Amino acid sequence: MVFKNIRVFFLGSDDFPVDAKIAAARDLNAALEAGWSGFIIAERIPLSEIARAHELAEHPVRPGRVVVTL
């Protein structure tokens, strides 16, 4: 491999600087307000069935996110 003075960042979201998280939330909101459709919601599962929701997140039956509803 040729080393080309590349900078590498290994990111762990739990430990981002607070300012970076706040900037991210602001920009995500701006995108949504401008009409970005966001995620496909694949499953909406009530809290009483949370174990099934976790199983669907582990083994998806269709593309998209799993949301627990209350």
Added chain:
Amino acid sequence: MRAAWHEKQGPAREVLTVCEMPDPIAGSGEVRIRIAASGINPGDIKKRQDSFGIGMAYPRVIPHSDGAGRVDQVGDGVPAEWLGKPVWCYGTQPYRPFGTAAEFTVVPVERVAPLPGNVSADQGACLGIPGITAHRAVFVAGPVKGHTVLVQGAGGSVGLCAVQLARRGGAYVIGTVRSSSEEATAKNAGAHEVLRNDNAQEFRARLAESAPDGIDHIVEVAFGANVEGDVELLKMGESIASYATR
């Protein structure tokens, strides 16, 4: 309140319980949110399974970092304007025991954002971890305006957010995907071009046409698998931001 929790780690059906526990109270600098939707992320699953081998961080854990709902109580020092506001929140987990899989969650107000009027609680509950990870992954090396950004895994949750945020940041965005459904997701998120990367030779030939001068910044989901190829694609002195590896 009604809440889901686990007191040991293992398969979902063996460890998750749904039961009653006392309502939490917003402390200083915190808000309490009546949760409408609670998002599930891979990290939530891994913490329940003990994939990291670090055991239970607290004796009882209510899972899920991210959620959305309405503020129904504010703690000391938090402006009353938050009361009643639809919001989304992030970072209720880890470093705190009680996440969003409950009727109420309590979280420091700096981890709460207003939910725009045209956005559902379901969407809000999905934003936190992938959206914030994507934002950092796009901008950690600086602004991307006028740059060519390659998003590896552009059909995933972080990937599609990275595509959208890089596009809004003024980059030329190329996404890579492995299936036609991911291809549709990446295009819908705003990618200028979407390439399949399952055939390495074909991928490199197409990318040489799309970005003849090379790539300025790569958002990477599979660092171990892709790093050698990534370095070849990048211009001298540019950057990779990786949030996962395999």
